[in-house]
Amino acid sequence: MTLKTRMAMLAALLASPVSVAHAQSLITEKVLPLQIEIAAAQGAIDACAAGGFHVSAVVVDAYGNAKVMLIGDGTIFTTADSARRKAYTAIMMHRATSAIQAQLAANPGSPPPGDGNPEMLALAGGLPIKAGDQFVGGIGVGGAASLQDEKCAQAGIDKVQAVLH
Numbered sequence: 001m002t003l004k005t006r007m008a009m010l011a012a013l014l015a016s017p018v019s020v021a022h023a024q025s026l027i028t029e030k031v032l033p034l035q036i037e038i039a040a041a042q043g044a045i046d047a048c049a050a051g052g053f054h055v056s057a058v059v060v061d062a063y064g065n066a067k068v069m070l071i072g073d074g075t076i077f078t079t080a081d082s083a084r085r086k087a088y089t090a091i092m093m094h095r096a097t098s099a100i101q102a103q104l105a106a107n108p109g110s111p112p113p114g115d116g117n118p119e120m121l122a123l124a125g126g127l128p129i130k131a132g133d134q135f136v137g138g139i140g141v142g143g144a145a146s147l148q149d150e151k152c153a154q155a156g157i158d159k160v161q162a163v164l165h
Contacts, residue, residue: 029062029134029136030131030132030134030136031061031062031136032059032061032067032129032131032136032137034067034068036160036163037059037067037068037137038059038068038070039156039159039160040057040059040068040129040139040156040157040159040160041057041058041059041068041069041070041139041156042057042070042156042159043155043156043157043158043159043160044057044139044141044152044153044155044156045057045070045072045141045152045156046155047151047152047155047156048072048141048143048144048148048149048152048155049072049073051144051148051152053143053144053148053152054072054073054074054075054079054143054144055072055075055079055083055141055142055143055144055149055152056069056070056071056072056075056079056080056082056083056141056142056143057069057070057072057083057139057140057141057152057153057156058070058080058083058084058086058087058139058140059087059129059137059138059139059156060084060087060088060091060137060138060139060140061091061136061137062091062134062135062136062137063091064088064091064092064119064138066084066087066088067137069083069084072143075143078142079142079143080142081142082121082123082125082140082142082143083125083126083140083141083142083143083149084140085119085120085121085126085140086121086123086125086126086138086140086141086142086149086153087126087137087138087139087140088119088120088121088126088138088140089113089114089119089120089121089122089126089138089140090126090127090128090138090139090140091128091129091135091137091138092113092114092117092120092138093113093114093120093128094128094135095128096124096126096127096128096150097121097122097123097124097125097126097127097140097150098124098125098146098147098150100113100122101122101123101124101146104122123146123149124146124147124149124150125140125141125142125146125149125150125152125153126138126139126140126141126150126153127139127140127150127153127154127157129157129164130164131164131165132164132165136164139153139156139157140153141153141156
């Protein structure tokens with residue numbers, strides 16, 4: 001095909017009117033505001049502190065980006081990384097990390113979540129956050145026993161549940 005033919009084809013394409021019927025409409029999605037993310041993370045830390053546990057809490061958005069990281073008093077840096085990875089795993093897999101952990105324990109030969117994505121962490125303590133039927137983020141807690149981490153993550157969600165509609 002010659003350059004002249006290519007240029008003629010491009011000109012014809014550019015001159016064609018675009019049909020609105022073929023155009024896509026804008027995407028509308030729910031997004032957790034920063035203040036709600038902070039409240040959820042603080043609620044998780046407060047719930048664990050009330051039980052004598054020193055933890056960190058991380059909230060990620062619907063795409064797994066860390067938005068809020070609160071490192072509780074008396075914790076070490078690894079709790080924050082653990083919490084972030086649990087939150088990431090929960091939102092990417094759209095399920096509690098405890099369910100993923102249980103599935104892996106029941107099927108020892110099964111592949112790890114996310115086909116071995118090193119950011120995934122299949123330990124209890126991560127929960128997806130839903131607003132209505134839409135996944136809007138995830139929360140992860142690290143620093144206590146895994147099942148306690150999950151209870152605290154749920155307490156964080158419960159703190160903001162009234163606005164998740």
